[in-house]
Amino acid sequence: MDILFEHGNFALLRDGFLQTVELSALAALLALLLGTLLAAFRVSPVPVLRAFGTVWVTAFRNTPLTLLFLAAVFTLPRLDVRFSPFTFAVLALGFYTAAFVCEVLRSGINTVPLGQAEAARSLGMTFGQTLRLVILPQAAKTVLGPMSSVFIALPRNSAIAGAFSVAELFQAQATLTDLGYPIALIFFWVALPYLTISASVGLLFHYLPQIVAAGGRLVRGLSERGTPVRTETVEANQ
Amino acid sequence: MSTSIVKDLAPGAAPLVVLDGVNKHFGALHVLQDINLEIAQGEVVVLIGPSGSGKSTLCRTINRLETVDSGTITIDGRPLPAEGRELARLRAEVGMVFQSFNLFAHKTVLENVVLGQVKVRKVPRAQAEAKARELLERVGVAAQADKLPAQLSGGQQQRVAIARALAMNPKVMLFDEPTSALDPEMINEVLEVMRNLAADGMTMVVVTHEMGFARSAANRVLFMADGRIVEENTPEAFFTAPRSDRAKDFLSKILHH
Numbered sequence: 001m002d003i004l005f006e007h008g009n010f011a012l013l014r015d016g017f018l019q020t021v022e023l024s025a026l027a028a029l030l031a032l033l034l035g036t037l038l039a040a041f042r043v044s045p046v047p048v049l050r051a052f053g054t055v056w057v058t059a060f061r062n063t064p065l066t067l068l069f070l071a072a073v074f075t076l077p078r079l080d081v082r083f084s085p086f087t088f089a090v091l092a093l094g095f096y097t098a099a100f101v102c103e104v105l106r107s108g109i110n111t112v113p114l115g116q117a118e119a120a121r122s123l124g125m126t127f128g129q130t131l132r133l134v135i136l137p138q139a140a141k142t143v144l145g146p147m148s149s150v151f152i153a154l155p156r157n158s159a160i161a162g163a164f165s166v167a168e169l170f171q172a173q174a175t176l177t178d179l180g181y182p183i184a185l186i187f188f189w190v191a192l193p194y195l196t197i198s199a200s201v202g203l204l205f206h207y208l209p210q211i212v213a214a215g216g217r218l219v220r221g222l223s224e225r226g227t228p229v230r231t232e233t234v235e236a237n238q
Numbered sequence: 239m240s241t242s243i244v245k246d247l248a249p250g251a252a253p254l255v256v257l258d259g260v261n262k263h264f265g266a267l268h269v270l271q272d273i274n275l276e277i278a279q280g281e282v283v284v285l286i287g288p289s290g291s292g293k294s295t296l297c298r299t300i301n302r303l304e305t306v307d308s309g310t311i312t313i314d315g316r317p318l319p320a321e322g323r324e325l326a327r328l329r330a331e332v333g334m335v336f337q338s339f340n341l342f343a344h345k346t347v348l349e350n351v352v353l354g355q356v357k358v359r360k361v362p363r364a365q366a367e368a369k370a371r372e373l374l375e376r377v378g379v380a381a382q383a384d385k386l387p388a389q390l391s392g393g394q395q396q397r398v399a400i401a402r403a404l405a406m407n408p409k410v411m412l413f414d415e416p417t418s419a420l421d422p423e424m425i426n427e428v429l430e431v432m433r434n435l436a437a438d439g440m441t442m443v444v445v446t447h448e449m450g451f452a453r454s455a456a457n458r459v460l461f462m463a464d465g466r467i468v469e470e471n472t473p474e475a476f477f478t479a480p481r482s483d484r485a486k487d488f489l490s491k492i493l494h495h
Contacts, residue, residue, distance in 0.1 A: 045321055115340035119399075122301055123354035123406060124330025126323060133357060138344050 016172035017193045024155040030094030035101025060099035068092045073164045089161035104146045108139030148205030155197045254279045260309035269295050271465040282442045284452040287462035293445045297414045301332040330358050333403030333411040337418050339395040341387035348383040351402045373401040377431050393424030410441040461485045
């Protein structure tokens, strides 16, 4: 246990842990938003958008993440794009994961029968409404499993940022190694936080259906309690 | 015919739906060949013909679920716009009922009928729900309002689908083989709703194999084969004295099996 409580090691690991959590959370948010947008592009009726989505996925899904970090940290500054290493890491990790989110969503969209979209369109819904109100809610169920794999992989992939000047968990490991602690001990105290993060993400996805359902009940309960006027309107119309 | 509910049409009124020189190909197959068709306000047109004759495709082109290669389609004086918001607005005025119902599987029956009103027509929710309940009452499935589509029989689902389309106050209703996926004992409950709709003056285009419905509710029967409208006539004249060989052959097969 000595490793934890001497030379400020605890603070080092804690800060690394928090940095990994922050990096992962921001990259996850970016990947989710961007990935959803890319999936919408890939199923859209506009050929240019479809092509953009395809190129993005092909480029980012098939390039090693380390290479993406390398490109972000060393190539972009030469083009006068200057961010902190942390921001570069969020972008590289977010852009990379977005490609996977896109493909998971797209495969989910493809499981929803075509007739659902035709019915929505024939009611006069726009492409966006059809996707948001009819297709994605039905795709969500099939998507949940593969999507949890993507977001469990994300915090572990974030370790690469440690090699590119981001003071996260993996870099804390490098510091501890330099200080000469036994490798097995270091491994344990660095792997444990990663395990905690990934397991938490897994649990979150496992209970997501119940969480969403409870949220829906709460919203409905509030709206029913909050608008007694509405029931009167219904009766007045009948 | 004593059961006939066919009404007289106002003569001289501008046609509601006009197809002019419409052509469409699926690859090498020329599915619609020079289709010219005018449908009057309040008219009930039944499309019949062998499978692969293009009747479903013709029906689906009217709200642009199928694009056409050439020719124009006009609804209430306005040509069908290309993809986009303008097209969406026009689609809202054309009700569509599918062979496989296509009710939104994740929404209750009531929500299915409410959704389009609220999201497309921007009707206040309370008003939309009241209208939905009224329409569900009209098609006889009010008691199922809070169930999911999968909990209903096929006939009930199709009646909900009709209510969903009616909720948009469409100018014309398209029915693409609405009873072909139903068990025989459920066909009549759907046809009854459609007969009532026709009697109320709804303009309807119906692709069907139900010759009884064509006889009792149609103003006009169009017989299609190989992508062309081969024959068109009143139901009485068409069924008793078909002129073309294709129609004679088709009728002899379906009426004497």
